[in-house]
Amino acid sequence: MHARSDNLIDQVPINAAGKTDLGVETVFLVVAYFSTGLRIWSRHLIGARLQINDLLILLALLVFSIDLMWLTLVALVKSAILHFYGQTFQNTAFIRIVYAVMAIVIAFWISAFFADVFFCIPVHKTWLPETPGRCGESSSMYIGMASADLAIDIVVLILPMPILWGLQLPAARKVALTFVFGLGFIIIFITSIRLKFFLELDPFDFTYTFSKIALLSTLVPLLGITNANLPIMGPAFQRIFRSSLLTSQTRKSSNTGSSGSRFQKMPESELPLVGINGEWLEIISRPVTSLFALSNKIVR
Numbered sequence: 001m002h003a004r005s006d007n008l009i010d011q012v013p014i015n016a017a018g019k020t021d022l023g024v025e026t027v028f029l030v031v032a033y034f035s036t037g038l039r040i041w042s043r044h045l046i047g048a049r050l051q052i053n054d055l056l057i058l059l060a061l062l063v064f065s066i067d068l069m070w071l072t073l074v075a076l077v078k079s080a081i082l083h084f085y086g087q088t089f090q091n092t093a094f095i096r097i098v099y100a101v102m103a104i105v106i107a108f109w110i111s112a113f114f115a116d117v118f119f120c121i122p123v124h125k126t127w128l129p130e131t132p133g134r135c136g137e138s139s140s141m142y143i144g145m146a147s148a149d150l151a152i153d154i155v156v157l158i159l160p161m162p163i164l165w166g167l168q169l170p171a172a173r174k175v176a177l178t179f180v181f182g183l184g185f186i187i188i189f190i191t192s193i194r195l196k197f198f199l200e201l202d203p204f205d206f207t208y209t210f211s212k213i214a215l216l217s218t219l220v221p222l223l224g225i226t227n228a229n230l231p232i233m234g235p236a237f238q239r240i241f242r243s244s245l246l247t248s249q250t251r252k253s254s255n256t257g258s259s260g261s262r263f264q265k266m267p268e269s270e271l272p273l274v275g276i277n278g279e280w281l282e283i284i285s286r287p288v289t290s291l292f293a294l295s296n297k298i299v300r
Contacts, residue, residue, distance in 0.1 A: 056080035
């Protein structure tokens with residue numbers, strides 16, 4: 001008879017739920033790294049320098065890799081998205097709102113960080129329960145943090161929507177733009193389920209419920225990174241699919257740009273490059289091409 005092992009690695013082959021969680025997290029981590037690579041490559045392809053939002057995404061991946069606090073990770077992702085808004089939508093009132101929301105994100109991170117660190121007094125009682133002292137009520141703290149995080153996610157998601165839907169564009173094209181900026185709806189859905197699990201947390205069966213929360217907590221920042229990357233990685237897709245539909249429009253205008261240029265300039269009638277504070281890009285007819293033409297403008 002073999003002796004039972006208490007090693008976590010030895011338990012993985014017989015832990016179906018653990019294998020599922022590990023597989024799901026690995027897939028989304030790979031997607032996050034891949035999309036970030038396309039984001040950086042897109043900047044390089046058009047000769048654009050990295051912006052603060054790019055650096056925040058890279059830092060978020062580093063934070064995830066070295067397993068620092070979840071609160072720090074989601075704060076970095078939200079700040080990257082908000083900074084991107086501020087760089088993209090050149091409207092003074094909107095930019096002020098964006099940075100006000102960013103201040104709220106930072107304030108939430110600071111307050112939640114210290115609430116977590118000083119949950120027990122003395123601090124080391126958190127990992128040494130037998131230490132004399134006191135701890136707060138964990139369920140209330142988790143519910144409060146999850147609720148605030150969900151509220152901020154909703155604000156970050158809907159922030160650019162009034163501008164996008166106020167553009168003089170056909171409804172189908174507005175939907176396409178909303179898709180690019182609005183994949184955060186998936187994050188809000190997952191965050192809502194996460195909050196639901198916190199509300200149903202059973203103190204007598206803490207491990208079972210918290211394992212579900214842990215998986216959702218991992219997916220939220222990874223999806224956030226991918227969501228933040230999507231509007232920026234169009235030039236990389238244009239390079240990858242240069243012989244496909246994505247470049248069919250640019251080839252028609254080959255005589256308007258130099259032969260050595262990586263990207264041919266599109267005729268002004270197809271894609272006038274105007275400011276987003278009053279007018280938007282007049283997006284070309286095919287929806288898929290429209291998304292990447294927009295992205296090419298954004299990353300500049």
